[in-house]
Amino acid sequence: MSMLSLIVFLPLLAAAVLAAVPAIGPAAARWAWVVVSVVELLLVGVLWAGYEDPGPNGLAFEEQVPWIPGVSSSYHVGVDGLSLPLLAMTAVVFLACAVYALRDADRPRVQAALFLFLQGVSLGVFVAADLILFFVFFDLSIVGMYFVIAGWGHGSAARSALKFFLYTFLGSLALLLGFIGLYVAAAPHTFDIPELVAAAPLAGDPLTGGLVLAAILVGLAVKTPTVPFHTWLPPAHTDAPAIGSAVLAGVLLKMGTYGFVRIAMPILPEAWRAWAWVIVAVGVVSVLYGAFVALAQTDLKRMIAYTSVNHMGYIVLALGAAGVLAEDAAQARSVAVTGAVVQMVSHGLITAALFLLAGVMQDRAGSYDMGSYGGLAAPAPRYAALFAVGAFASLGLPGFSGFIAEFQIFAGSVAVAPVTAVALLGILVTAALFLRALQRVFTGPAAGHTPGFEDLRAQELWSAGPLLALSLLIGVLPRVLLEVIEPASAALVSLVGR
């Protein structure tokens, strides 16, 4: 078995064992989960160390086994500069969740199994090089997350889980519709992504090409989510458990934007260029709408959820701009795409950390209402410090990964489409809302739930902390990451420009 298959199937196997053997005790289940996550991270590290750029439309560590030859679908996996960083980010976020959950007492064995399952399918999405394989993992992530929210959530968890399932499932079926369209349009018919990229079916057929792109865009936009397909996100986040929110925002949302760069842009370049302005507009609206609605929230977790809409909007904006063909702008478009991929990684790390930290509130006082806290920095200084770091990272302060990402996104996008500069307002609003939240919750006199609020425990510190440290590391030393992403985004931009 090759490296990638091992990375995908090890957690799935561990999940099956944990689910099938009731004799495994709570502590053993917790630690098994942590151990498997550590091994996963090490495996991804080995993968990264041995990675060499495979060139345009090439994949490293490729593996292909026939699956349903009748419809030219195979178990085809591989990584390139667009997927490797996400693979690493996924491994890190899931490890953080495993550590965070170490002291939870609610059905540890089943929970560990469920999260390992989610980890396997999430990694599967990022290595899939076949549309059907991609879809299989994509859909399974929805099923897994449904059970996370319904089984471990709070508030009206069942309702939120149902809404999440219905919405994202509808999106995934739109996606499947688009995939079938690509299959039928390609000659010879195939679901293989590199083959489809090489063939670029539907070139010269703007109507069908546009419709197929629309189906794929809707499917991915629901998952991302962008305005107006975001309405499932706030309730899902509000009622999900902390580690569920961390995985949902950190990893699952990236499946949408990753689909843009892996499938929509390279396979349908002509349609992407034709609709680039629409995509840019959706990105700008998501940025501004997400920021302003987040500003209006009194519930801390809902606020973070809406900032996700805002942050994902930057990615959509940059990818849309990459489809706008301007004179001598290949370099700028490439910068925008690089920024988008960095943002995927950065948002995964920072938002996962923020959601884990928000979960501390639920754990201590059962409330996310910012008004019912005050002066929290006094009883919980470590908590205040870590949350402040997360907030500054999220608002894009230089020195953090978010700055690198947003700087490149705007440097690239504004160069090809100056009008996108309006989205800069989003950064300002985000800064305001995070500062205001910090002020309301952590400064001033102690109020509400604050007295007796216990500071961060070890497992909380050692889960959110490393995520933020990584964001800082990327902010200070971005080269390691950028060297992997840049060749891939240049290749993608030339594919879109065909």
Add this chain to the structure above:
Amino acid sequence: MQMRPELLLPEILVFLGALVVLLGGSFLPRRRQWIARAAAALALLGAATAAALAMAGPAQSAFSGTFTVDTATGAARVIAALTTLLVLGVASGEIAGSPRESDTYALLLLATTGVMVLAGSTDLLVLIVGFLLASIPLYGIVGLTGGRAGAEAAMKTYLMGALSGILLMAGVTVLYALAGGTDYALLQEELPAAPAAAVGAGVLGVLAGLLFKAGGVPFHFWVPDAAQGTGATAATFLTTVPKVGALVAVYRLVATVSAGDGSWLLVAALLATASMVLGNLAAYWQTDPRRLLGWSTVAQVGFLLVPVAAAGRSDLALPSLLFYLAAYALTNVAAFAVTATLPEHRELADYRGLARARPGLGLALLVALLGLVGTPPLAVFVGKLTTATAAWDGGHGWLVLVVMLSSVLSLFYYLRWFAPVFARPDQHTAGFPGRGGAAAWPAVTAGVAAVASLVLGVLAGVLWAALEGPVVM
């Protein structure tokens, strides 16, 4: 042309099995009836093996071309025989030791024979024989195992069956008059030149009979009543096995008559749409799990009709239909077997907390319901994917959109069932019977069918290769 009865070995085996069970059963004491069950299982296994071996060879025809043994027939035989075998597993819990046990087995085997004949017939007269042989035992099964509600269900099934049987025979008569024969090859040659209105009336009549067998709109009314009113054994059988023969027969008929006239493909597409939409909408607010499954099977017939709309236009059409039939049969049996394990739980709310009390059963139900939705990598997903692809490939892109929207519609009511299963138990939670006892067999059947539907999905390529074999049209 010679008779070549040896080509009908699987049918003969099942038929002989039925006779043995019927006669032998009357000599067996009530607590030794399992011998009859074993004999029935043996006959079915033999038939499935013989049919699978026959699939390896070239396509052949028997009885002067009126019965064809090709990949479609072979697949239908294997699926029907193995599904009936699973139904015996459900029966082992429900009707073991009951007064009519071996009679029921005999009727199940006879109906299975009819289903196999239906699948292989390439002549309208043989089609009638298959229809009657598959229908008449069914009326008996529905009535025998159902108690008071079963009598009503049997009556409804019988009346619907009689009506559609008459339409079928009237249709055959018309087509015979137009073509001067009942052989499909002859029909394909003669019908394009015949008056279109008369051909239309004839084909619609035959389709009516087959849609009754399949349980598709507009001849579906008996399905939810029968699924709810009769016993679990009968409900599992009648919502699964007859569809196998009926849909292959529909495919052959539509492929035959659409050789000259593509509008029959559109008729198939419209019938598919009607079944999908109506079945899904009607399933929405059902609270009895079996009735909900009954409506869900109506919707599933719609999905199964989708590749028929691409008959002759896409290479994927027939293999995808056969694959979907196999996937559907396994998944549907798994769901019904779970209800057979909990015969007293007749409300969706009664399933609250099942996953904690009986995790294995909860998991089997989860696999079955997610399977019916079409979640990968379960087998029905591959079926839905390939049938939808076939429809688009065959020129009905809009039908794929309908398939997707219907899948979303269906998700909602399947979720209404599995949400309580995984919810925390509360004060209304009914108790669940423990493992073992009479319900052990259906529980095992549910597990086997669920696992098989997963394995079939993951190993789809292996079966697919077998389904792309030779076909006579």
